[in-house]
Amino acid sequence: MNMVTGHSAPLSKEANMTPRAKRIVGKSIVVTIIAVVATFALSFTARLALQMPIDWLSWVECTFIPILIGMPVSAYIFAQAETIQETCDKLEKSYAALTEAHDRLTFVTSHDPMTGLLSRGEFIARMGRKRDEGECDTLLLVDPDHFSLINDEHGHSKGDEALVRIAKALVYLTRPGDSIGRLGGEEFGVLLRDVRKEQAITIAENIRRLIEVSPMVKGQQEGMKLTVSIGGAAIPPDADAQDVLRTAGRCLFEAKQRGRNRVSFDYEATKLRVVTP
Structure with missing residues (x-):
């Protein structure tokens, strides 16, 4: 021992x-x-x-x-x-x-905390990036139709689900180099990098159709349908971001006036610097 x-x-x-x-x-x-x-x-x-x-x-x-x-x-x-x-x-x-x-x-x-998309400030900052001569981006403004009715009739939680559904559709139909942001309560912005009007219209139509045919939320109720109106504007190298936003906003308003659930590019890029009286 x-x-x-x-x-x-x-x-x-x-x-x-x-x-x-x-x-x-x-x-x-x-x-x-x-x-x-x-x-x-x-x-x-x-x-x-x-x-x-x-x-x-x-x-x-x-x-x-x-x-x-x-x-x-x-x-x-x-x-x-x-x-x-x-x-x-x-x-x-x-x-x-x-x-x-x-x-x-x-x-x-x-970034927007609910959708994970870019915030308004970050999105506009990317719109203002320096572009080479001849390079032209395109802005899409996407806004759900009758969104206030969704909130009023089905509750704000369903409205939030609708916004998330739109955000996912935008991410799905755009490229990694494009930028997507939530610009306001229910308005979204899509910055298509080096994409001109003709191709941008095709992309916008694909976004509109995908959202229209997709169920808004699980267990969707009868008559509870989600559609969006889209306004677009080209962004030439010397364009001002706020001018582009105003032009795309007028196109979005035109799409709403023409019956909603449609795409409008009625305002040409040459009118970007025209100030609304």
Whole structure:
């Protein structure tokens, strides 16, 4: 029993050493062994070259001096290195967490929380991007028909579901390089990058048809139908974003006036700078 007890204490101390302490001690032992071997090699080589005797004191000096000096010095250096590494790891984790928080904040401030689409400010900022000469984007304004009736007759939760349904249709029928935003309560904007009027009309018609034939919500009630009206306007290189929005808004109003559930591009790009009196 005593023998077992006598050997258990060192083992428990070794087992209780932290990984950090084990690394420091292990590296220090390796460095000390190298120092002892190097001291023996240099000292004995010098003594033999100078024809000096190698006595027991030489063995003691070459063994204990490197241990007494090298072990604590190397342990201190490795401990400082571990501390620096731990600090760097913490800083790296803090930077990653800060970057993630910044990305989340940027997304929240630039996107609509309900649909996940761009906010009005971010969408208009993308409309104002610099375009090369001859490059022409197209803006679509998408607005659900009789949306107030959906809210009044079926509740705001159904209205929210309708908006999400429209947002999904817009994402489905546009390209990754296009921009989609929620510009107001129920109005959406689609920025078709480097797409001219003819192709834009086709895309707008596809959006209108998809929303018309898709069930608005699960368990849709009789007579509960969702349609949209779409107004479009070209965005030439030198166009002002607000002028384009006004032109597309007039086209959207024209689509509503003509019976809704339709696409209108009646205002030409040459009228973008005409100010409404």
